[in-house]
Amino acid sequence: MEVKIIDQRENEVKFVFSGVNVRFANALRRAMIAEVPKLAIDEVNIHENTSLLYDEQLALRLALIPLKADLGDYSVDDRSTLTLKAISPERAGYTMVYSKELISSDSGVKAAFENIPIVKLIATEREIAGVRTIARQTIALEAIARLGTGKEHAKWQPVTTCGYKIMSSEEARSDLSNKKSVTFTVEGDGSVPVDEIVTEAARIMRKKCESMVDGVKSIK
Amino acid sequence: MQERIGKSLIGKMIPVRCFTCGRVISDVWEEYRERIKNEDPGKVLDDLGIKRYCCRRMLLTHVELIDEIAPYE
Numbered sequence: 001m002e003v004k005i006i007d008q009r010e011n012e013v014k015f016v017f018s019g020v021n022v023r024f025a026n027a028l029r030r031a032m033i034a035e036v037p038k039l040a041i042d043e044v045n046i047h048e049n050t051s052l053l054y055d056e057q058l059a060l061r062l063a064l065i066p067l068k069a070d071l072g073d074y075s076v077d078d079r080s081t082l083t084l085k086a087i088s089p090e091r092a093g094y095t096m097v098y099s100k101e102l103i104s105s106d107s108g109v110k111a112a113f114e115n116i117p118i119v120k121l122i123a124t125e126r127e128i129a130g131v132r133t134i135a136r137q138t139i140a141l142e143a144i145a146r147l148g149t150g151k152e153h154a155k156w157q158p159v160t161t162c163g164y165k166i167m168s169s170e171e172a173r174s175d176l177s178n179k180k181s182v183t184f185t186v187e188g189d190g191s192v193p194v195d196e197i198v199t200e201a202a203r204i205m206r207k208k209c210e211s212m213v214d215g216v217k218s219i220k
Numbered sequence: 221m222q223e224r225i226g227k228s229l230i231g232k233m234i235p236v237r238c239f240t241c242g243r244v245i246s247d248v249w250e251e252y253r254e255r256i257k258n259e260d261p262g263k264v265l266d267d268l269g270i271k272r273y274c275c276r277r278m279l280l281t282h283v284e285l286i287d288e289i290a291p292y293e
Contacts, residue, residue: 064236161272187243189242
């Protein structure tokens with residue numbers, strides 16, 4: 001088995017995996033998609049929401065924001081709280097609320113992208129019976145992030161594109177041992193570094209194999 | 221009727237991620253919207269690093285409705 005990195009960028013890696021079974025490559029792909037844990041907002045306590053979005057829409061938008069965190073500090077069911085408070089301006093106009101405005105209780109947790117628009121808070125001027133009033137919109141919420149995996153919900157999936165291509169050359173086809181070369185393309189969503197996704201997926205696969213070996217032994 | 225327009229399920233704001241692949245696309249929306257006023261949208265998307273056509277259509281076809289809806293809320 002041999003690994004050769006062809007191209008590595010900030011959020012993307014391309015590598016050739018040679019001398020492997022295709023089913024092994026597929027297992028690695030599936031582990032990267034569904035088994036590698038990451039942090040994502042799972043519960044949102046909304047104290048106030050007079051914005052144009054429903055509470056549910058707001059919660060969904062928050063959940064899809066990739067969160068960067070030092071995953072070594074987290075284990076299953078650990079939680080981290082983020083708060084968000086915003087209000088539209090005093091004069092007619094608007095304020096856009098961005099992902100960078102999420103304030104985390106844990107300094108290690110932050111949004112991977114700063115400029116994701118969450119909601120636009122609009123202040124409208126109304127004139128009723130000669131009296132001018134400004135209607136302001138506001139949101140105040142507390143979001144709880146939890147460690148999860150992609151098999152539960154796509155928001156916990158650390159990769160976006162993650163696939164492989166079987167390299168078909170003449171010698172590979174004549175090779176009867178079923179070992180082939182595959183080219184992997186892995187693109188992260190920004191929350192977990194790509195190299196960490198690949199190694200963590202491999203670690204998870206090994207752990208699963210070991211537990212299966214143990215299971216078979218215990219039958220005897 | 222006004223209430224129905226205001227609280228409809230139409231995407232009022234740019235989706236956070238691409239529907240198909242899950243890449244975050246909303247962070248470049250505002251820059252994209254400004255730049256297409258005097259640049260070619262395809263070239264802007266290339267420049268912003270939006271490669272796949274699934275992600276490109278997210279920005280290319282989006283209609284921001286939140287401002288249209290605001291008066292009816």
